[in-house]
Amino acid sequence: MYSIHGKNGIPPARKEIPMTASSSHPLCPQRLPLAGAVNFRDLGGYRTGDGRQVKRGLVFRSDHLSRLTAEDQRMLQRLRLRTVCDLRTALEQRRNPNLLPQDGSIRLLPLPVQAGNFDPALVMDRLRAGERDWLTLDFFIDVYRQYLDDCGPVWGRVLRLIAAPANLPLVFHCTGGKDRTGICATLLLLTLGVGEADIFLDHERSNACNAERLQPIYARFADLGIGPEQAAPYLQAPREPLAAMLAHLHRSYGTVDNYLLSRTGLDQETIVALRTNLLE
Secondary structure, eight states, X not given: OOOOOSGGGOOOOOOOOOOOTTOSSOOOTTBOOOSSOTTOEEOTTOBBTTSOBBOSSSEEEESOOTTOOHHHHHHHHHTTOOEEEEOSOHHHHHHSOOOOOXXXXXXXXXXXXXXXXXXXXXXXXXXXXXXXXXXXXXXXXXXXXXXXXXOHHHHHHHHHHHHSGGGOSEEEEOSSSSSHHHHHHHHHHHHHTBOHHHHHHHHHHHHHHHHHHHHHXXXXXXXXXXXXXXXXXXXXOOHHHHHHHHHHXXXXXXXXXXXXXXXXXXXXXXXXXXXXXXXO
């Protein structure tokens, strides 16, 4: 298990650099070969502490779906995908609406997640206005804790949908598929009994999947005088915010079940259904 140290309960910050397509980090085997969504991944295959395994082909995590090609849409239809949970803010969704098949086979549910006044849709506007003091690990550690404490009803809604087989297969996504999506994936995997080592592995795989797509975004930041190390806490998926969020969960709620029961609106029957339906 990852240990927590240092200021605000986090380890000293590591230097994060943008990864390129030639990185030695392999792309994860759960990634689907979509042209328009580079971080679309199956959450199945992970082992639980009691020796079971998360079923494949039922729950997926992704970056945004506003660049899907016609072939991508056909692939989602072949997956028999039934439900899309969009965790982006209302402004993100309006600016870049999802491109889903038009046959009505996939239900789209807008479930916006936002921490205070931090809206990813406005990041470039803030940077152009000279607002850069938020580009720190400490800022995103606070954001992750706020997502956990304040957005419980949204996490509960997604997990309740996942617990009902009629909604599956299902994908939940935000913009990059790493922060809000990563928290939702973490809560699901924790609930199913997946160990934290695998949860961190799943979280960090976003860096490899997003690497090529991030290069032009790093270039846009560079045009504003923001180097890769300063941009990394926002553009990458570092361990520290997730580690601090998990420490906060255990310190404040004890167990993931206690968190789900007290903050998300889930009941014990739904938690049992998640484990029954998603594990083999």
